[in-house]
Each structure stands twice: as C-alpha cells, then as structure tokens.
Amino acid sequence: xTTYRAQVRVWLKPSVFDPQGxxxxxxxxxxxxxxxxxxxIGKSMEFLVTADNQESAEAMVDRACRDVLCNPVMExxxxxxxxxxxx
Amino acid sequence: xTTYRAQVRVWLKPSVFDPQGxxxxxxxxxxxxxxxxxxxIGKSMEFLVTADNQESAEAMVDRACRDVLCNPVMExxxxxxxxxxxx
Numbered sequence: 001x002t003t004y005r006a007q008v009r010v011w012l013k014p015s016v017f018d019p020q021g022x023x024x025x026x027x028x029x030x031x032x033x034x035x036x037x038x039x040x041i042g043k044s045m046e047f048l049v050t051a052d053n054q055e056s057a058e059a060m061v062d063r064a065c066r067d068v069l070c071n072p073v074m075e076x077x078x079x080x081x082x083x084x085x086x087x
Numbered sequence: 088x089t090t091y092r093a094q095v096r097v098w099l100k101p102s103v104f105d106p107q108g109x110x111x112x113x114x115x116x117x118x119x120x121x122x123x124x125x126x127x128i129g130k131s132m133e134f135l136v137t138a139d140n141q142e143s144a145e146a147m148v149d150r151a152c153r154d155v156l157c158n159p160v161m162e163x164x165x166x167x168x169x170x171x172x173x174x
Contacts, residue, residue: 006123009131024156025134033151035144036093039134044096047112047126057122064120069111 004049004057008079010070011042045069049081057081091136091144095166097157098129132156136168144168 012018018040025039051057061079070077099105105127112126138144148166157164 011131011133021132021134024132028151028155031155033147033155035137035147036151037135037137039132042131042133044098044129044131045108045111045126046098046129047108048124050122050124060120060122064115064123068115068118068120 001050001052002054002057003084004051004054004081005084006045006047006049006057006061006079006081008045008047008061008065008069008077009042010045010065010075010077011040012074013076016074042075043069048084054081054083088137088139089141089144090171091138091141091168092171093132093134093136093144093148093166093168095132095134095148095152095156095164096129097132097152097162097164098127099161100163103161129162130156135171141168141170 021039021041024041028036049057049060051060058081061081065077065079066072108126108128111128115123136144136147138147145168152164152166153159
C-alpha cells in the first residue's frame with residue numbers, strides 16, 4: 001500500500017456569480033489595493049490517501065470529489081496526487 | 088504595466104484544530120472512503136494584479152494576504168504569481 005498526499009481545489013464554475021469574491025474585491029479596493037481585480041474564492045483541501053497504486057488513489061479521490069467534496073451543479077474541481085512513503 | 092494572475096492558498100496553522108476538515112473526514116469514512124485521512128480544508132483565491140513589475144505585484148499580494156485575506160493569528164498563506172499579458 002502507498003500513501004499519497006492529495007491536494008484538491010474546488011471552484012465555482014465561471015458562469016456562477018461569486019458573491020464572496022465580489023465582496024473581497026470591494027474590500028480590497030476600499031483598503032487601497034487598486035490593482036486587484038476578478039477575485040474568485042474557492043476551497044482547498046489536503047488529505048492523505050492510502051491505496052494500492054496511483055491509479056486506484058486517483059479513482060478514490062475523483063469519486064470523493066464527485067460524491068462529497070464538490071457540488072457538480074455549480075462547482076468544478078482539480079486535484080493533484082503526490083506519493084509519500086510506503087504505509 | 089503588467090497583469091499577473093495570483094493564486095493564494097490560506098490554511099489553518101497545523102496547531103489549530105480544523106472542525107470542517109474533521110467533519111468532512113468523518114463523512115467520507117461513513118460513505119465508504121476508508122483510505123482518506125488527515126483532511127485539512129482551507130481557502131483558495133485567484134485574482135488579477137496589475138503592477139509595474141513582478142516585485143511590486145508580489146509586494147501587493149503579500150500585503151493583501153497579511154492585511155485582508157488571512158488571519159495571521161490562526162492562518163498561514165502561500166501564493167504564486169504568473170505574468171499574463173501587457174495591460
């Protein structure tokens with residue numbers, strides 16, 4: 001078995017309005033950060049995955065994203081996997 | 088002036104308990120994702136920065152992280168900058 005470190009990022013789809021990003025953008029503008037635009041805010045997740053090989057680890061993370069971590073109607077996700085050490 | 092795409096990730100410091108990550112970990116376990124552990128959840132932010140050069144863009148993003156985007160008591164941040172096209 002191998003342990004992998006997964007890094008998942010979940011974002012609102014470009015077509016979906018991002019109220020949080022919009023609020024942060026206005027706050028930054030008010031505080032003098034004039035050069036910052038198009039702020040989008042998402043979720044970052046990191047966890048360990050123990051699996052037989054890279055392929056089954058990827059399958060597990062992909063399924064976890066689709067079923068639990070991401071709302072497929074409004075969000076999209078990307079993830080990376082890095083092998084750590086033999087479990 | 089150059090436009091840069093900034094990607095910021097904000098995390099709870101390792102010493103801080105992550106209730107959200109803990110809840111997601113339990114939910115994943117309940118749903119049959121036995122191989123997933125140590126779930127940590129943070130924020131991802133993406134935005135455009137217009138500045139004279141890479142250095143001043145980095146300074147602006149760093150200041151925005153320290154002053155607005157991250158709570159230095161409990162959180163830590165990392166960011167990357169990618170030059171886009173001349174503004």
